[in-house]
Amino acid sequence: MKAEDVKKIAVIGAGDMGHGIAASCLMGGYEVVLRDIDRKFVDKGVARIKDSFDKFKEKGKMTPAAYAETLSRLTSGVDLQAAVQSADFIVEAVPEKLELKKSVFADLDKFAPPQAVLASNTSNISISDIASATSRPEKVIGYHFFNPAILMKLVEVIKGKKTSDESIAIGCDIARKINKIPVVVKKDSPGFIFNRVNEPTGALLSKILEAGRPAPEEFDAAMKPVMPMAPFELIDYVGIDVAVHGLEYFAAVLSGDYKPSEALMDYMKKGNLGKKTGKGFYDWSLGRPKIDLSKATKEYDVTHLIALQVNEATKLLEEDVANSPKEIDLAMVNGSGSPAGPFALAQSIGYPVLLKKLEELHKRFPLDIFKPTKSMMEGSIKI
Ligand SMILES: NC(=O)c1ccc[n+]([C@@H]2O[C@H](COP(=O)([O-])OP(=O)(O)OC[C@H]3O[C@@H](n4cnc5c(N)ncnc54)[C@H](O)[C@@H]3O)[C@@H](O)[C@H]2O)c1
Numbered sequence: 512m513k514a515e516d517v518k519k520i521a522v523i524g525a526g527d528m529g530h531g532i533a534a535s536c537l538m539g540g541y542e543v544v545l546r547d548i549d550r551k552f553v554d555k556g557v558a559r560i561k562d563s564f565d566k567f568k569e570k571g572k573m574t575p576a577a578y579a580e581t582l583s584r585l586t587s588g589v590d591l592q593a594a595v596q597s598a599d600f601i602v603e604a605v606p607e608k609l610e611l612k613k614s615v616f617a618d619l620d621k622f623a624p625p626q627a628v629l630a631s632n633t634s635n636i637s638i639s640d641i642a643s644a645t646s647r648p649e650k651v652i653g654y655h656f657f658n659p660a661i662l663m664k665l666v667e668v669i670k671g672k673k674t675s676d677e678s679i680a681i682g683c684d685i686a687r688k689i690n691k692i693p694v695v696v697k698k699d700s701p702g703f704i705f706n707r708v709n710e711p712t713g714a715l716l717s718k719i720l721e722a723g724r725p726a727p728e729e730f731d732a733a734m735k736p737v738m739p740m741a742p743f744e745l746i747d748y749v750g751i752d753v754a755v756h757g758l759e760y761f762a763a764v765l766s767g768d769y770k771p772s773e774a775l776m777d778y779m780k781k782g783n784l785g786k787k788t789g790k791g792f793y794d795w796s797l798g799r800p801k802i803d804l805s806k807a808t809k810e811y812d813v814t815h816l817i818a819l820q821v822n823e824a825t826k827l828l829e830e831d832v833a834n835s836p837k838e839i840d841l842a843m844v845n846g847s848g849s850p851a852g853p854f855a856l857a858q859s860i861g862y863p864v865l866l867k868k869l870e871e872l873h874k875r876f877p878l879d880i881f882k883p884t885k886s887m888m889e890g891s892i893k894i
Pocket residue numbers: 523524525526527528529546547548549552604605606607608615632633634635655656657658
C-alpha cells in the first residue's frame with residue numbers, strides 16, 4: 512500500500528489528543544471516523560472538533576463552504592469494528608497504559624483490513640511491545656503528535672523492531688498531507704527525540720531543588736528574558752506530578768540519575784502541583800506569577816540549558832536513534848515554539864563555550880547523564 516491509497520483514517524480515542532488528530536486529518540482532506548468507548552466521549556470529541564473549526568471560520572481561515580465540506584467527512588461512533596473495517600490508516604490515542612494499548616491493537620488487527628497501517632500516539636510505550644499484540648508488526652508505527660495536535664507541527668514517526676520502511680514512508684507522507692512535519696525515529700528509544708532532549712533539564716531542576724539554591728524564582732529570573740516561559744514556571748504550568756512521572760519513567764528505563772529528588776517529591780506529597788492546584792513553586796491563585804528579574808541568579812544562565820540539550824541530542828546520533836542533526840533540530844523547533852534547534856544553537860554559540868558550561872554542571876552535580884559525550888567534546892557535529 513502507498514499513502515495515495517489511503518482514503519479513510521480511523522482515530523481511536525476522542526480525548527485531548529484524539530480529537531485534535533482527527534481534526535488535522537479532516538483538514539488534510541481525509542474521510543475520518545472517530546471512535547471512543549462511550550457515546551458521551553465521542554460527542555465531546557466531535558464538539559471539540561467543531562469548536563476548533565468554528566474558530567477558524569470566525570478568523571476567516573476556513574470558508575463556510577470548506578467548513579461544511581470538511582465536517583461532512585467526519586463520522587463517529589462506539590463500535591470499533593464498524594469504525595475500522597474500511598479504514599486504511601488507524602491512529603490510536605487511548606490512555607497511556609500498555610495492557611490497554613495491546614488489547615486495542617489486538618482488536619484493530621482483527622477488524623482492520625489486512626493492508627491497513629496501525630499507528631500509536633503513545634508518548635513513551637515501546638512500539639515493539641504494542642506491535643507484539645498483532646499479527647502484522649511490520650505495519651505498526653509510533654505516531655507521536657504534540658499537544659494541541661491541531662496546531663503543533665511535529666509528528667515523530669517511530670520504527671518498532673519489525674516495522675517496515677514502507678509503513679514509515681506511509682506515516683511520513685500522511686503527516687505531510689495533513690500539514691505536519693514528520694521526523695523519523697529510527698528505533699524505539701525512551702522519550703523518542705523531543706522528550707529525550709528535554710529531560711536532562713528536568714533532572715537539573717530536581718537537583719537544584721535538592722541543593723536548596725538558587726530558589727526557583729532566582730533561577731527562572733535568569734532564564735526568563737530569553738524564554739517565553741521559564742523552566743520552573745513551565746513545570747508549574749504543566750503540573751509537578753507530570754514532571755515527576757516523566758523523571759520516574761526515565762529513571763526506570765534510561766538512568767537512575769533521573770530519579771526525582773525528595774525536595775521535588777515534597778511538592779507532590781503536599782498536593783502542590785502547580786497551576787492546577789493554585790500553588791507549586793509559585794502562587795497561581797491570582798493568575799500567572801510575576802517573576803522579579805532583579806532576583807536573577809549569577810550561577811546559571813540559558814547556555815547551561817542549551818549545553819544539556821545539545822549533549823543529549825548528540826547521544827541520539829551516537830545511539831543511531833535519529834537520522835541527522837538537521838532532523839533533530841527540526842523536531843525540537845516544531846515540537847515547541849523554539850526559534851532554533853540545539854545543533855543550530857551549538858553552531859552559533861560554539862561547542863567550546865557549551866562544553867565549559869556542561870563541565871560546570873557536571874562538577875556541581877556529578878551525574879553520568881551530565882557527562883559530555885565524545886561528540887560534544889570533539890564539537891564536530893554540524894548541520
Ligand atoms: N495529552 C498530551 O499532551 C499528549 C501528548 C502526546 C501524546 N499523548 C498520548 O496520547 C494518548 C492519549 O492521551 P490523551 O491526553 O488524549 O488522553 P485522554 O484521556 O484525553 O483521552 C483518551 C480517550 O481514550 C478513550 N478510550 C479509553 N479506552 C478506549 C478504547 N478501548 N477505545 C477507544 N477509546 C478509548 C477515553 O474514553 C478518552 O476519551 C496517550 O497515549 C498519551 O500518552 C498525550
